[in-house]
Amino acid sequence: MSDNSPLRPPLRLGIAGLGTVGIGVIKIIRRQAALLEDRAGRPIAITAVSARSRDKDRGVDLSDYAWEDDPVALAKRDDIDVFVELMGGHEGPAKDACKAAISAGKDIVTANKALLAHHGQELALAAEAAGVRLRYEASVAGGIPIIKALTEGLAGNEISRVMGVMNGTCNYILTQMQATGRGYNALFEECAELGYLEADPNLDVGGIDAGHKLAILSSIAFGTQVNFDAVELEGIQRIQLEDIEHAAEMGYRIKLLGVAQMTGRGLEQRMTPCLVPDSSPLGQLEGGTNMVVVEGDAIEQVVLRGPGAGEGPTASAVMGDVMDIARGLRIPTFGQPANTLRPVTGVKAMKPAPFYLRMVLLDKPGALAKVAAVLGDAGISIDRMRQISHDQKLAPVLIVTHKCTRDALDTALVGLAKTNVVEGEPVAIRIEKV
Amino acid sequence: MSDNSPLRPPLRLGIAGLGTVGIGVIKIIRRQAALLEDRAGRPIAITAVSARSRDKDRGVDLSDYAWEDDPVALAKRDDIDVFVELMGGHEGPAKDACKAAISAGKDIVTANKALLAHHGQELALAAEAAGVRLRYEASVAGGIPIIKALTEGLAGNEISRVMGVMNGTCNYILTQMQATGRGYNALFEECAELGYLEADPNLDVGGIDAGHKLAILSSIAFGTQVNFDAVELEGIQRIQLEDIEHAAEMGYRIKLLGVAQMTGRGLEQRMTPCLVPDSSPLGQLEGGTNMVVVEGDAIEQVVLRGPGAGEGPTASAVMGDVMDIARGLRIPTFGQPANTLRPVTGVKAMKPAPFYLRMVLLDKPGALAKVAAVLGDAGISIDRMRQISHDQKLAPVLIVTHKCTRDALDTALVGLAKTNVVEGEPVAIRIEKV
Numbered sequence: 001m002s003d004n005s006p007l008r009p010p011l012r013l014g015i016a017g018l019g020t021v022g023i024g025v026i027k028i029i030r031r032q033a034a035l036l037e038d039r040a041g042r043p044i045a046i047t048a049v050s051a052r053s054r055d056k057d058r059g060v061d062l063s064d065y066a067w068e069d070d071p072v073a074l075a076k077r078d079d080i081d082v083f084v085e086l087m088g089g090h091e092g093p094a095k096d097a098c099k100a101a102i103s104a105g106k107d108i109v110t111a112n113k114a115l116l117a118h119h120g121q122e123l124a125l126a127a128e129a130a131g132v133r134l135r136y137e138a139s140v141a142g143g144i145p146i147i148k149a150l151t152e153g154l155a156g157n158e159i160s161r162v163m164g165v166m167n168g169t170c171n172y173i174l175t176q177m178q179a180t181g182r183g184y185n186a187l188f189e190e191c192a193e194l195g196y197l198e199a200d201p202n203l204d205v206g207g208i209d210a211g212h213k214l215a216i217l218s219s220i221a222f223g224t225q226v227n228f229d230a231v232e233l234e235g236i237q238r239i240q241l242e243d244i245e246h247a248a249e250m251g252y253r254i255k256l257l258g259v260a261q262m263t264g265r266g267l268e269q270r271m272t273p274c275l276v277p278d279s280s281p282l283g284q285l286e287g288g289t290n291m292v293v294v295e296g297d298a299i300e301q302v303v304l305r306g307p308g309a310g311e312g313p314t315a316s317a318v319m320g321d322v323m324d325i326a327r328g329l330r331i332p333t334f335g336q337p338a339n340t341l342r343p344v345t346g347v348k349a350m351k352p353a354p355f356y357l358r359m360v361l362l363d364k365p366g367a368l369a370k371v372a373a374v375l376g377d378a379g380i381s382i383d384r385m386r387q388i389s390h391d392q393k394l395a396p397v398l399i400v401t402h403k404c405t406r407d408a409l410d411t412a413l414v415g416l417a418k419t420n421v422v423e424g425e426p427v428a429i430r431i432e433k434v
Numbered sequence: 435m436s437d438n439s440p441l442r443p444p445l446r447l448g449i450a451g452l453g454t455v456g457i458g459v460i461k462i463i464r465r466q467a468a469l470l471e472d473r474a475g476r477p478i479a480i481t482a483v484s485a486r487s488r489d490k491d492r493g494v495d496l497s498d499y500a501w502e503d504d505p506v507a508l509a510k511r512d513d514i515d516v517f518v519e520l521m522g523g524h525e526g527p528a529k530d531a532c533k534a535a536i537s538a539g540k541d542i543v544t545a546n547k548a549l550l551a552h553h554g555q556e557l558a559l560a561a562e563a564a565g566v567r568l569r570y571e572a573s574v575a576g577g578i579p580i581i582k583a584l585t586e587g588l589a590g591n592e593i594s595r596v597m598g599v600m601n602g603t604c605n606y607i608l609t610q611m612q613a614t615g616r617g618y619n620a621l622f623e624e625c626a627e628l629g630y631l632e633a634d635p636n637l638d639v640g641g642i643d644a645g646h647k648l649a650i651l652s653s654i655a656f657g658t659q660v661n662f663d664a665v666e667l668e669g670i671q672r673i674q675l676e677d678i679e680h681a682a683e684m685g686y687r688i689k690l691l692g693v694a695q696m697t698g699r700g701l702e703q704r705m706t707p708c709l710v711p712d713s714s715p716l717g718q719l720e721g722g723t724n725m726v727v728v729e730g731d732a733i734e735q736v737v738l739r740g741p742g743a744g745e746g747p748t749a750s751a752v753m754g755d756v757m758d759i760a761r762g763l764r765i766p767t768f769g770q771p772a773n774t775l776r777p778v779t780g781v782k783a784m785k786p787a788p789f790y791l792r793m794v795l796l797d798k799p800g801a802l803a804k805v806a807a808v809l810g811d812a813g814i815s816i817d818r819m820r821q822i823s824h825d826q827k828l829a830p831v832l833i834v835t836h837k838c839t840r841d842a843l844d845t846a847l848v849g850l851a852k853t854n855v856v857e858g859e860p861v862a863i864r865i866e867k868v
């Protein structure tokens with residue numbers, strides 16, 4: 001501590017969850033004690049910790065910290081100021097312990113997007129009523145300080161759109177498919193072996209984890225209550241290598257892209273595969289890196305990019321929140337009081353967009369004309385169409401439409417199914433303007 | 435205002451400077467009054483304004499605000515809480531009025547990088563002694579909330595390096611040279627006509643404006659007193675079209691790149707043209723957009739990108755600071771108390787790097803061998819060398835060295851001058867690992 005800073009009491013943390021993130025946080029606090037104290041004006045101390053197994057060797061010495069088997073008991077301890085929830089899961093101990101912390105008047109820092117996406121409004125109301133802080137920088141896009149940017153740095157903006165690639169595993173799979181020509185299944189297996197997948201892999205590849213994050217960002221951006229159920233979700237499981245290759249030939253990349261924007265009829269939130277121009281910042285994003293794009297009336301567009309997961313980056317985000325609390329920052333959970341957040345209904349994408357369509361036609365005379373007719377009837381005009389050379393009775397066809405609504409497209413897809421010239425289900429992927 | 439928010443007094447601003455940025459701020463406050471109040475929990479009000487000319491039509495109705503001819507008088511008014519300095523210039527009225535504001539107990543928001551780069555330490559000490567806040571988000575990289583990210587979001591990190599492209603005009607010139615094949619002088623003229631240049635264009639193309647910004651970021655990143663005089667500055671005036679083209683052929687772009695890193699002997703700060711890989715985020719940055727890269731022990735690397743100037747983006751950054759003050763955020767100017775910031779001496783780049791060299795050799799036998807010998811004597815080995823086909827007595831030669839120190843390179847340049855086979859001065863540009 002510098003000589004002339006006044007003596008201020010330490011900020012005392014109770015950390016529940018000693019896995020990747022929890023241990024990362026402890027390492028930072030031990031390694032950078034002097035630096036943190038200089039910046040916070042007071043020491044950052046750890047009082048007590050909790051995890052399931054007390055005996056596990058976690059590679060750091062925990063003997064200075066009190067141990068609690070029960071995270072709820074940890075949350076209530078008199079000798080902590082901040083309850084740091086790094087267990088995960090949106091029910092059970094994480095939720096119980098956060099509620100206990102609020103009742104006991106403790107501030108909370110968490111990395112738990114599932115918890116926030118499912119119970120953000122309830123927890124924010126409770127925290128604000130109790131006068132405690134609930135902070136969650138690490139829950140979205142790992143180390144990128146996007147919660148802070150959106151809640152504080154861009155607070156002068158009416159936000160028009162938030163977009164993001166926020167699941168590193170999905171982006172890794174998609175970029176590796178393109179780079180190596182390997183298929184989805186092989187890369188899924190590789191991710192499982194590398195430990196890149198959640199215990200329930202559908203959280204990753206089904207877009208759920210990224211959807212949680214989008215729902216949190218939407219709430220801040222649009223002053224609405226978190227509404228994860230209103231997020232339109234589509235995973236990457238159905239993306240074929242050939243779609244990635246065709247997209248690349250046309251100058252696009254396929255990304256699992258989250259988009260949130262307010263419409264006159266409700267909040268549009270979707271986390272779905274999209275085509276984006278390969279020269280755009282989002283198109284150029286490779287591997288496990290995350291990117292969030294925020295557009296507002298004054299800022300125009302700002303892009304943040306960084307590691308979306310991992311011990312160091314996620315712990316960095318947790319520490320950002322801890323430091324804010326140590327320094328006395330106090331703002332409402334989602335940027336305005338939770339009791340002023342508006343409930344919203346979700347709406348499907350309404351803004352027209354071009355779509356990429358791939359379908360396989362039976363090699364019958366007039367098949368292509370029938371497809372064109374169905375699209376035309378739905379009000380969809382064709383920008384580009386390409387029939388891929390083929391030997392068999394099946395003719396793959398690629399179409400890029402002009403802008404059309406998702407409704408029109410769905411009408412067309414129903415119509416196509418009735419033509420008897422389309423084999424299987426067409427693939428339809430939105431082309432997002434970024 | 436939402437019905438159930440408690441009545442809180444407005445935050446009252448006095449705005450000195452009604453140019454691009456000042457008018458942008460007024461527009462946001464008028465357009466988004468309700469949104470700002472929801473987020474800040476209190477209205478944001480403008481009480482009084484000041485500029486040189488009272489009569490100028492500025493496109494917005496100023497009749498609700500008191501007028502002051504003298505910004506110092508504005509800064510002292512009883513009916514303002516925050517003095518918003520948007521005049522510019524590091525001496526004269528901007529500095530006088532900020533000092534007056536501090537004495538009068540007013541918080542300050544400014545966009546003035548020159549002021550901060552030259553007097554940041556003095557002003558921060560005075561502000562902290564008086565218990566007022568001095569905020570300057572808009573002074574670096576326009577709308578990008580980089581001050582907040584570095585001071586707060588990344589406060590858990592020991593920062594190892596900060597890099598940035600932070601002058602949009604220079605980046606515009608460099609990317610246009612590459613895209614259009616036009617020379618520096620033509621593009622400089624175009625920028626002058628488009629109003630992209632400061633009144634003293636050397637502030638832009640000489641790297642001074644960007645150097646101011648780098649000095650500010652260094653202070654936060656490394657806990658040091660702002661030391662603009664220690665920034666090694668080199669402008670873009672000497673960059674030739676052929677250097678841009680040769681760099682492109684080798685997979686590089688030339689950027690006016692700021693780099694700050696702490697060394698054992700002092701703080702290395704430089705704002706100079708560098709080669710960066712064309713596939714890197716920095717390499718891909720086109721036009722007037724800015725980008726800042728921050729590297730730390732936990733975060734690894736985070737990249738922020740956005741508009742570096744302009745009415746809306748700059749006003750967005752000013753409003754971020756205003757909102758922080760309205761919400762009660764209070765942290766030291768540079769992230770830790772100004773009286774704990776260490777004074778630093780500047781050091782020249784010490785880390786070895788590869789360099790790009792272009793020189794013109796007289797077409798004498800053994801010329802190339804002499805060059806190679808001089809480099810070898812300086813301990814510099816050659817990675818790639820290319821003699822460009824030529825008809826005349828002059829032979830242009832391109833060399834990419836292996837990693838060497840700047841000292842070694844300077845020794846070699848002195849040696850080359852003595853060989854009598856090099857025409858004019860060689861061009862030497864560092865290749866930065868990004």
Ligand SMILES: NC(=O)c1ccc[n+]([C@@H]2O[C@H](COP(=O)([O-])OP(=O)(O)OC[C@H]3O[C@@H](n4cnc5c(N)ncnc54)[C@H](OP(=O)(O)O)[C@@H]3O)[C@@H](O)[C@H]2O)c1
Nearest residue numbers: 017018019020021051052053086087088093111112309310
């Ligand atoms: N890992 C990342 O890169 C990352 C990135 C962003 C956000 N997050 C979020 O951060 C949180 C933690 O993630 P993680 O990767 O660190 O998880 P992890 O490695 O699986 O660690 C979870 C920890 O919580 C403990 N725990 C689980 N249930 C518990 C219970 N009932 N009582 C007490 N302790 C319990 C575990 O104890 P044992 O060790 O004894 O089993 C373990 O120490 C999650 O919400 C996750 O979504 C993680």
Ligand SMILES: NC(=O)c1ccc[n+]([C@@H]2O[C@H](COP(=O)([O-])OP(=O)(O)OC[C@H]3O[C@@H](n4cnc5c(N)ncnc54)[C@H](OP(=O)(O)O)[C@@H]3O)[C@@H](O)[C@H]2O)c1
Nearest residue numbers: 451452453454455485486487520521522527545546743744
């Ligand atoms: N423009 C940008 O994109 C941008 C981006 C980042 C940071 N900044 C910084 O923001 C600040 C303002 O920039 P700007 O572009 O808005 O400048 P600007 O358009 O030239 O406006 C400057 C304003 O200050 C007023 N002014 C100058 N001297 C004054 C004095 N002695 N007393 C009272 N008023 C005085 C001028 O009055 P009159 O109008 O009556 O002449 C004018 O309204 C500068 O520090 C600049 O570096 C600008």
